Amino acid sequence: MHLIQFYDDNGTRAVGVTQQGETRRVNGAGSVYELAQAAMQQIGGLPAAIEARGLGEALDKSVLAREGRLLTPIDHPDPAHLHVTGTGLTHLGSAATRDSMHKKNDKPVEELTDSMKMFRMGLENGKPQAGQKGVQPEWFYKGNGHIVANPGHPIPSPAFALDAGEEPEIAGIYVIDQHGQPRRLGFTLANEFSDHVTERINYLYLAHSKLRACSFGPELRVGDLPRHIEGMSRIIRDGQVLWEKPFLSGEDNMSHTIANLEYHHFKYELFCQPGDVHVHMFGTATLSFADGISTRPDDIFEIEESQFGLALRNPVRTEAEKPVIVGGLY
Template sequence: MFISQFVDENGVRHVAARSSDNANIVRGVSSVRELAEKAIAAGKSISGLVAELGLGDTVDLAAAYADGRVLAPIDHDVSAQLHLTGTGLTHLGSASTRNAMHQKAADPENLTDSMKMFQMGLEGGKPGDGKSGVQPEWFYKGNGHALVAPGQPIISPSFALDAGEEPEIAGIYLNGPDGTPHRIGFALANEFSDHITERQNYLYLAHSKLRPAAIGPEILVGDLPGHVEGKSRIVRDGQTIWEKPFVSGEDNMSHTIANLEHHHFKYEIFCQPGDIHIHMFGTATLSFADGISTQAGDVFEIEAAPFGLPLRNRLDIDTTRAADAPVKIAVL
């Protein structure tokens, strides 16, 4: 089952559920967060509660998407209660690009810290027997203010040195009243980053990740397939200038999803009641690695069959202030 959020022609919010080609309005709820809250309270699964609430009118999601009426598949009334985070060096093959980016600052005869982290994942990221394994690289992207809906522009700050896509799978979670994280499902994500800033020094990774992230359009409810195949492309002036397949799922990862979840939610700060978490699981495919330099007006497209509609976003550049304009601090 897929679930999503949209507004109708009158501006009214709805939740849509889709099990085949047809999507229908879910009765009795106006947001995915509300649906998940009701499921937690009733001790039911999302699919079980949808069946209980019942389905209403058929929805043309593709038309709503084209009209700009499809929302991010989950959001929060309080932006600070939605967290965008992720893990890196989790996919087989992901270390080669990162290692090349950081190699200039390391002795070629020795492993970079990126390669060491990747090898730690290979050796201890899938411990089995329900145990936790080695912790992955982790990063923070922002809160709900940085969340971008499908079809809406991703805005790169004026001071950015690069504006590159990262096609990923994200886990979508809502913490229950007692703080227990509940996984709603999985969605496509564009973990947008500044790779040139990161390449200068790996200690700039934290800076490079403080960028918007696009999610959606639909949440896959249920388990993540072990093997996911998709395509990531960049379209400029109606022409595809770069396209490459990407793979995800545990068959293509050095960590289990459970291990990545454990090392995120082991922190009490991430188990606060009512908070939403969108946690991205990493990638091994970047246009930056192939020498692509994006520009304003480019369109990022990420698609994978298990995730329904593709994720599309245009790249814009923030021109409201000069790149070197100092931040003004008011003294009280």
């Protein structure tokens, strides 16, 4: 089952569900967040909440995408209560992308960079046995709901950025219930979008490089994550494919389990506040930047994987410079 959010012909927010190859509107639903809140109050989860409302007219998702009417598959009425975070060095091959100086992972620990040490820690203890705690991953904060671009709409890159690069990832979608318990809705495609030139200056600039916009969706795949995910990431310039490369995800291609990554995010009480939404990105090993690509305004990012429905497409746009003025209240 897949869920989308969109604007109908009257400009009203609506929700669609895809089941057995057919997409239909969910009656009386203005948001997936609303459906999730209803699902937490009854047995049967999201499927039961959708069944209780019933289904309306058939939808053509491709038309909604072409007309720019798709929204991200979840948002929050108050964008400040949607948290966008992520983990890095979680995929097999991701360390080679991060640290091209190390071609092999068999050097003595004292000769490895911090990136390679972190990656090897994940290889050794990122998939613990049931009931045990694994090693914590690299973790980063991206922002809140204000940094999210809808599918099909431009991803803004600030004027001060040194790079505007895609990161094709899978994101987990969570809502915190009234007891402070994270409740996973499912997974979606995501473009984590980072400034890799800034990060390359010094690894301690990683936090700065992640404070950028992002996009995810268009569809929310309800349920568990497939163990093997093999999609395609590409950049389109002036109507032609400039670069493309497969990306892998799912636990068969990762050095951590999803459960381990979830534990090390939600172990913080800060991230267990009732009503909040979390979009947590699980990392990638595929970047056009690693192949020497530098994007330009109006380049289009395209990330697709058939198990997640429609492709995620966004052009990149450079924002005008904004003066920073700090005023006093004293």
